[in-house]
Amino acid sequence: MKKSVLRDYAKLIVRTGVNVQKGQTVLVHAGLDQPEFVQMVVEEAYRAKAKEVIVEWSYQPLTKTHVRYKSLKTMSTVYEWEKARLEHYCQVLPARIHLVSSDPDGLKGVNMAKVSKANQATYPILKPYRDRRENKEQWCIAAVPGVAWAKKVFPGLPKGKAVEKLWESILAASRVTEDPIQAWDDHNADLAKRCAYLNNLNIRSLHYTAANGTDLTVGMIEEGRWCGGGDTSLQGIYFNPNIPTEECFISPRKGLAEGIVHSTMPLSYRGQLIDKFWLRFEGGKAVEVGAEVGEEQLKDMVSMDEGAAYLGECALVPQASPICESGILYYNTLFDENASCHLALGSGYADTIKDFQNRTMDECHEMGLNESMIHVDFMIGCDTMNIDATCADGSVVRIFENGNWAF
Ligand code: ZN
Ligand code: ZN
Numbered sequence: 001m002k003k004s005v006l007r008d009y010a011k012l013i014v015r016t017g018v019n020v021q022k023g024q025t026v027l028v029h030a031g032l033d034q035p036e037f038v039q040m041v042v043e044e045a046y047r048a049k050a051k052e053v054i055v056e057w058s059y060q061p062l063t064k065t066h067v068r069y070k071s072l073k074t075m076s077t078v079y080e081w082e083k084a085r086l087e088h089y090c091q092v093l094p095a096r097i098h099l100v101s102s103d104p105d106g107l108k109g110v111n112m113a114k115v116s117k118a119n120q121a122t123y124p125i126l127k128p129y130r131d132r133r134e135n136k137e138q139w140c141i142a143a144v145p146g147v148a149w150a151k152k153v154f155p156g157l158p159k160g161k162a163v164e165k166l167w168e169s170i171l172a173a174s175r176v177t178e179d180p181i182q183a184w185d186d187h188n189a190d191l192a193k194r195c196a197y198l199n200n201l202n203i204r205s206l207h208y209t210a211a212n213g214t215d216l217t218v219g220m221i222e223e224g225r226w227c228g229g230g231d232t233s234l235q236g237i238y239f240n241p242n243i244p245t246e247e248c249f250i251s252p253r254k255g256l257a258e259g260i261v262h263s264t265m266p267l268s269y270r271g272q273l274i275d276k277f278w279l280r281f282e283g284g285k286a287v288e289v290g291a292e293v294g295e296e297q298l299k300d301m302v303s304m305d306e307g308a309a310y311l312g313e314c315a316l317v318p319q320a321s322p323i324c325e326s327g328i329l330y331y332n333t334l335f336d337e338n339a340s341c342h343l344a345l346g347s348g349y350a351d352t353i354k355d356f357q358n359r360t361m362d363e364c365h366e367m368g369l370n371e372s373m374i375h376v377d378f379m380i381g382c383d384t385m386n387i388d389a390t391c392a393d394g395s396v397v398r399i400f401e402n403g404n405w406a407f
Pocket of ligand 2: 313344375376377
């Protein structure tokens with residue numbers, strides 16, 4: 001890939017993505033796949049006047065080795081020095097950049113039960129730190145190709161060609177055009193307009209139907225609001241959490257979901273594939289699930305904790321989005337969730353509640369925001385999907401028809 005194009009992309013992530021502020025600390029999480037690009041991002045962050053840029057590298061085979069040899073007790077331990085680091089980041093509020101590149105099958109064979117148990121043990125310790133940073137810091141997830149990922153997406157191509165092709169696909173999906181920053185300004189304006197329309201409807205519930213048998217009604221939080229595109233942190237800094245993004249989304253009300261929903265794309269969950277699955281909801285809870293591939297993983301997922309069987313997100317993405325139209329299956333949620341309407345099991349987003357700045361997390365949960373250690377998106381959109389909104393005044397408005405915006 002041409003260096004000048006990659007430079008534009010690095011700049012997009014730093015400026016439009018996290019919007020690095022003068023004197024701010026920047027934290028970059030990256031795999032070992034594209035070190036030269038990581039260096040570009042770091043340099044662009046310094047050019048945007050970052051005070052310091054810290055890079056945290058990860059390597060999937062190493063993760064596997066740790067899980068294999070560390071005891072569950074050690075994996076479940078959070079040391080004092082780690083708490084001190086988390087405390088430091090709560091004070092400093094760095095801008096976080098996540099560059100994803102990992103192999104969708106990279107954790108195959110890992111003892112997931114052990115990982116789940118360790119996560120369950122550390123979650124209550126880590127959560128208060130996360131809650132304190134929530135909505136205060138800017139963050140951005142973007143992607144770079146790894147070899148194994150590229151081979152998974154383009155199995156017919158030799159390694160070098162597959163990586164190049166994945167670069168092209170990532171950059172096209174991320175609107176890295178002649179002037180990416182302008183393209184993102186325009187895109188954000190469009191998403192903001194759609195969210196405003198949806199918010200005006202004052203939607204009480206959504207009814208999803210599709211030819212595959214999906215027939216699901218999901219209730220909304222009264223004070224809920226649709227979000228999409230860029231976001232503003234509580235420090236007042238505008239940033240884009242996801243590059244790319246195509247969705248308008250909201251957190252539904254816990255306890256209000258009835259009916260059945262069928263997946264329309266495979267789901268890569270913790271390095272393992274779940275495919276051709278369905279969930280039946282009663283009283284908001286997934287009471288029955290089934291899958292042709294990965295049924296055990298799916299069952300494991302919905303029983304991670306109490307909230308894992310409830311919904312945390314309803315997102316609208318037209319089939320006419322660039323990612324859907326590319327026809328590429330990325331095996332990565334950042335892209336695949338932007339190809340299709342989706343739901344998420346697990347945690348909801350507090351910032352989809354009006355005036356969340358002045359509410360505590362507990363208040364948000366009382367209003368019906370779901371809470372869980374997981375948040376897993378799964379795709380349900382297709383060409384035959386219709387969505388009808390029942391509004392507060394009793395009217396029913398079709399907002400999606402045959403997989404695309406009806407307004
Ligand atoms: Zn989403
Ligand atoms: Zn989500």
